[in-house]
Amino acid sequence: MKPVPNPSDAGNQRKKAIVVGAGPVGALAALALAKRGWFVEVYEGRPDIRLPSSKARTEQRSINLAISHRGIAALEAIEPAAASRFLESAIPMRGRMIHKLSGALDSQPYDRDGQCINSIDRALLNEGLLHQVAESPNINLFFNHRVTGVDFDGKTIAIRDSLSGKDFTTRFNLCIGADGSYSIIRRQMMRVVRMNYQQEYIRDEYLELKMPAGRDHAGQPTFLLDPNHLHIWPRHSFMLIALPNKDKTFTCTLFAPTAELDRLCSADSILTWFKSYFPDALRLIGENSLLEDFKRNPKSPLICTKANPYHYKDRAIILGDAAHSMVPFYGQGLNAGLEDVRVLMTLLDQEGVSSTLSTSDSRKDYDRHLDNALQRYTDTRHEDLIAISDLAMNNYVEMRHSVTQLSYLFRKTMDNLLYSLTSPRMASLASLTPKLATLPYPTGEVRGWLPLYTMVTFRPDINYAAVKKRAARQATILTGLSWIGVGLCGVAGAWLLWAARAATLHLLA
Amino acid sequence: MKPVPNPSDAGNQRKKAIVVGAGPVGALAALALAKRGWFVEVYEGRPDIRLPSSKARTEQRSINLAISHRGIAALEAIEPAAASRFLESAIPMRGRMIHKLSGALDSQPYDRDGQCINSIDRALLNEGLLHQVAESPNINLFFNHRVTGVDFDGKTIAIRDSLSGKDFTTRFNLCIGADGSYSIIRRQMMRVVRMNYQQEYIRDEYLELKMPAGRDHAGQPTFLLDPNHLHIWPRHSFMLIALPNKDKTFTCTLFAPTAELDRLCSADSILTWFKSYFPDALRLIGENSLLEDFKRNPKSPLICTKANPYHYKDRAIILGDAAHSMVPFYGQGLNAGLEDVRVLMTLLDQEGVSSTLSTSDSRKDYDRHLDNALQRYTDTRHEDLIAISDLAMNNYVEMRHSVTQLSYLFRKTMDNLLYSLTSPRMASLASLTPKLATLPYPTGEVRGWLPLYTMVTFRPDINYAAVKKRAARQATILTGLSWIGVGLCGVAGAWLLWAARAATLHLLA
DSSP: OOOOOOOTTTTOOOOOEEEEEOOOOHHHHHHHHHHOOEEEEEEEOOOOOOOOGHHHHHHTTEEEEEEEEHHHHHHHOOOOHHHHHHHSOOOOEEEEEEEOOSOOOEESSSOOOOOOEEEEEHHHHHHHHHHHEEEEEEETSSSSSSEEEETTTTEEEEEEETTTTTTEEEEEEEEOOEEEEEEOHHHHHHTOOOOOEEEEEEEEEEHHHHHHOOEEETSOOSSSSSSEEEEEESSSSOOEEEETTTSEEEEEEEEEEHHHHHOOOSSHHHHHHHHHHOOHHHHHHHHHHHHHHHSSSSOOOEEEEEEEOEETTTTTTEEHHHHHHGGGGGGGGGHHHHEEEEEEEEHHTTTTTOOOOOOHHHHHHHHHHHHHHHHHHHHHHHHHHHHHHHHHHHHHHHTTTGGGGGHHHHHHHHHHHHHHHHHOOOOOOGGHHHTTSSEEEEEEEEOOOOOOOHHHOOOOOOOOOHHHHHHHHHHHHHHHHHHHHHHHHHHHHHHHHHHHHHHHHHHHH | OOOOOOOTTTTBOOOOOEEESSSSHHHHHHHHHHHTTTTEEOOOOOOOTTSGGGGHHHSSSSSSEEOOHHHHHHHHOOOOHHHHHHHSSEEEEOEEEEEESOOOOEEEEOOOTOOOOEEEEEEHHHHHHHHHHHHHHEEESSEEEEEEEETTTTTTEEEEEETOOOOOEEEEEEEEEEOOOOOOOOHTTTTSOEEEEEEEEEEEEEEEEEOOOETTTSOOOOOOSSSEEEEEEEEESSSEEEEEEEESSSEEEEEHHHHHHHOOOOOHHHHHHHHHHOOOHHHOOOOHHHHHHHSOOOEEEEEEHHHHHHHTTEEEEEEEGOOOOGGGGGHHHHHHHHHHHHHHHHHHHHHTOSSSOOHHHHHEEEEEEEEOHHHHHHHHHHHHHHHHHHHHHHHHHHTTTGGGGGGHHHHHHHHHHHHHHOOOOOOOOOHHHHHHTTOOOGGGGGOOOOHHHHHHHOOOOOOOOHHHHHHHHHHHHHHHHHHHHHHHHHHHHHHHHHHHHHHHHHOOO
16 A cells, blocks of 8 residues: 555645546546545546456446547546547447338438547556546545445545455545445435435336347457447337447447336246347357346446536536436547546636645635636536536437438438538647637537537537537527428429429420 | 333233324324324424524424414314314414505405414414323324434334433324424335325525514504514515514515525625515515524525335334425415324224234235225325415415516406405304214315315315315306407407497587
């Protein structure tokens, strides 16, 4: 254990942060504070995922994620070297591949300029960040340590080492809850903060299935589907999706209403259902593998949580899923969580929060700068997080239903046309980076038509709330244009009919 | 302690219910089950409010309530003798008394037929029910006993006796959570049920103030305001209300935005503010008493919670504030909670839930009838509880603002006129009672125009959801009639002007 002093020790002036949860958001927050000179202790209730023995446990969770520009921008702002390493181990996905019931395929690129999202192994990303954490001289990392209580007014946290059964208490200046949807820190904060809070289970559940790698002529493993797409089998009230893994397999996820999944209770019913709705996927997954996964893997609920405020005075804040767990249909859950860290750090820097206790601060046991920064975080971040949570919910209908509709394809074509006509080519993520250090974002500088997906996924310089408002305005225009299109088609059709009738009469005359 | 056997004892076939919380809702639920032959244990975390030493503690809470027909109907269905005793100790309030800033008064009756709501001491109601509970041979009542955990699958509950510090576990067939807004049973259920849950603090807080009794010529205590009204000082963004007590005092409650109350931090600012907005109330309360209450009484938040489902399988349910704490502006919080008990008991009776374990039931450890009843409770009750929660929120604007507006008074006059023209006189609450035993309610039988307040407060035979829908339809009609009224006034005005002009010209000719 590194010599991280207790902040109450006389003579030591550096501040101590406790981060609860060693997932990607917690690890990144710890790294960001350590870089700013804080002493950090990270407490994680589960075992160390870097140990081979615990691999099996993590594999039960969603194992690949779509990381996009917001997540990457946050990683680059805090750990630039790590960010590029992660991208090397990720598989770029340039668009959606729609699998129709007939077996026909339809590739829908995500972006005109070839920007892509990245399929990445959740464990790999987490392990990479934990390696950085372990190397930092300012961070101590504890696994199998559960929080049993927090005294926010006394700035102490009670921890139980679940291996030894030992209980202890430690002091903090700042406590960060990055402990997921069922956050203990959030529950503890709700005792002292008048927190508005909402949790909602949607009618659907999800189940993970594995699609194995194929073999090429030389016997080497090979992808059974195009690896540079996110594959979707939209079936209106339910859907199957598949993301590529580095080992040439795909992780498939079935999203369906609980009532629909409950009917699939026998091998016969499962196979019949798959043959009706996903015959091509069934061939690639294999009947035995499918039945095995149905038996072994849990059917998990999808929960959406919202909270406000996110902080308590100058001493506690929740980030990531602890503050806003959302449905996964925009692939933004983790991206938003990593962005939380970047936004918080920008505010700490802007407010001039120091990592040392000035003598007067320590006498008052109060940090005005930190208080301001956390208050500004709640004030500025809430509308953004509600916006992306709502957008994620709306995107489920798009993915499982709209993508197959003619009206959707017409609107998408118009959307892309207006984008081409009004917006210059986006150079790269790096070109946006200088803007990100300023908060609130200089959104006035964003001009031209930008499709919703592009803004959410590839434009971290536009906050989610601004994205949602801009998209609503654009949607109104698209609806208007669609009606004009319908009108023009009607006029053209009538003219054609009239001309055909006239020509026929002329020929018969 | 009465000989209540453990349901696991061989040879004993009676079911055991645990009720957590000994407030009015918990006490009524315990009485209702005991009457149906169940063994009941009631656990309350606080001390016995019937003991003189704990009086002071309860007085910090809201001490008087407006009980109306739904609450009375529930009491009468379960404890008819108690219901009439409570009504004797209540003070009927026949309408609102609006106190304008000028000091002018405006009495607005609640109901054409003289139906009234009743101001009752919360402690008195609670104590009365607890006396009944204590007398029941089937109920054991424990104070200073806190729930520390529930194993719903094992049907056991862990309790700590906070006086002795002793922990123990006991079995149940049915666990009822009636433990208020911050319910432990609800939190425990959220671990096993996918419960949608929402809590929202509104922008306002409340503070209780005491208006003393006056003295008549003979030196006897006397009311300083008309005791048969609920007094309101509506001031648009905030308000003061007053309810009469048996000792001739009034309990006043100030509702105001937190920011507004925070400004009142000195004696000067408090008195100046009261002199500007409530000069008449200030005279009656007295400056010293007002300042004393401001110093001593807490500024309490107003929380609105919503949950769904309310039950878990055949073994647990939450009632009252534990399931739906609402803002107090319709005076329906406790009424709805007592109605919860009546509705649940009606469903238990309809489903033929027995208080004894049949041999096969006990083998299966499962009660299909109970399961059906609890499921039907969640299915039928949710829409009602959301409706009254929303109506209560809307009524705040009516009480603090609309009651002073001309448009409101015009609509209210029309509302009452249509009521008089279409609906016969309501005989009494007793005349509705036979209908209440049937669920779903025979709402088809309700005819004619009924003002919203009348339906919510005086018609327990119309469920809250139906009330809300009916009120929305009536509001649309009222809006239409208002426009017709405006049109007719315009025409009449124009005709008068024309006639006046013509007469003038004729006279001058």
